[in-house]
Amino acid sequence: MSTPLLASLLSANAQWAERTSNAHPGFFGQCAKGQSPKILWIGCADSRIPESVVTDAKPGDIFVHRNIANQFHHHDDSALSVLTYAVNVVGVEHVIIVGHTHCGGAAVCLEAAQAQASNSPPTVSPDTPLGRWLAPLINLVTTLDLKTLPAETHLDAIVEANVKRQVENVCATDVIKGVWAAATGDESKEKSQVWVHGWVYDVASGRLKDLNVSRGPQAQTE
16 A cells, blocks of 8 residues: 555665665664664653654664553553563663653643542543553542642643653562562672663753653662
8 A cells, every 4th residue: 555645764764874874874784783772761652752862863773662652550561571571671770751742641740630630520431441551640630739830730730750660660579679689689699780761852942851750770779
């Protein structure tokens, strides 16, 4: 099947591959030999935040997991398998949870929490895949004291609180706790330095902001 849109994607890919090969001879051959990225990016599926583009990265620089509202659930085998493979096999050194402004998933959760508070019908059915996926974030929103903030800042506050919660969730996994224990437990072995960070991408400016919630093996022993 071919449509003008799909054909344009294939054409653009062929042009990009040719430009890259001309500018960096042997690049794709090196990619075929394996990968060793130092970054795991856990971000939102939103089309406006392509991690390699917004960080000006090359293929092979960033290991990636994306989903609705950049969630990390402890029952999500997809996210857990990505984290496990990234840390134990690929050898990443930094796990970055990246949220973003104007997040549709966070907006849905805000509306759902407001409906719940006013005893209104739910805006997203809890029995649907989307409802089940967003349930933890909806619950988080209900715990935030948004009434003390201007209404126009509520969504941004949720986005940042969500990133911080997902940093906590990642740090609570056996994968991260295990590598941190190994890093601090045996001085005779080369230490694995894996850090977990929380960032927010501002869609309106194209800039990433560090929320300064980074955690690593040293922090666990202090």
